[in-house]
Amino acid sequence: MTFPIALTSQQLNILRGVGSPDPSYAAAQFVSIGSNTVVFKAQVNQASFAKSYAQVAYDTVTVGSFSDVEPGMTVFISSVDDIQQAKFALRVRKAATATTLFINETSVGIADDDFIFVVRDFRVWEKLARESN
Structure with missing residues (x-):
């Protein structure tokens, strides 16, 4: 099992729904739980x-x-x-x-x-x- 790493710019844009009229809210596991x-x-x-x-x-x-x-x-x-x-x-x-x-x-x-x-x-x-x- 690997330790969660920092998100890339592309992953952050997916989270923000940037560049899509129908945003998708997918993310790496544990991203919002805390450090x-x-x-x-x-x-x-x-x-x-x-x-x-x-x-x-x-x-x-x-x-x-x-x-x-x-x-x-x-x-x-x-x-x-x-x-x-x-x-x-x-x-x-x-x-x-x-x-x-x-x-x-x-x-x-x-x-x-x-x-x-x-x-x-x-x-x-x-x-x-x-x-x-």
């Missing part, structure tokens, strides 16, 4: 992962603090320092610590030194059921 503010940015500091995991070690924090991360926020993982090239979208499962980000259980391929972007975006996410005793 996605990056509240935390860091790099993965974990050489290997199990087949399935629910936490990621991090370092090199360049935006925000782990205390800015809230359960339910959206996490984007990218191989490069560009959120628009994110290869995965995940969910923050619980409050982060100074070195660990807790995410939904997954088996996606995250590599050491990948970039982590936590965005103030609270989506509806599926959650794995847990059996209680």
Whole structure:
């Protein structure tokens, strides 16, 4: 999933209905909902992962603090320092610590030194059921 980018002049004209007697109001998804503010940015500091995991070690924090991360926020993982090239979208499962980000259980391929972007975006996410005793 890619991060929504700024609209081009052509897309803005379509939204405005410019150049057409019968305007069409189509737009890129999420254009009117609001900006996605990056509240935390860091790099993965974990050489290997199990087949399935629910936490990621991090370092090199360049935006925000782990205390800015809230359960339910959206996490984007990218191989490069560009959120628009994110290869995965995940969910923050619980409050982060100074070195660990807790995410939904997954088996996606995250590599050491990948970039982590936590965005103030609270989506509806599926959650794995847990059996209680």
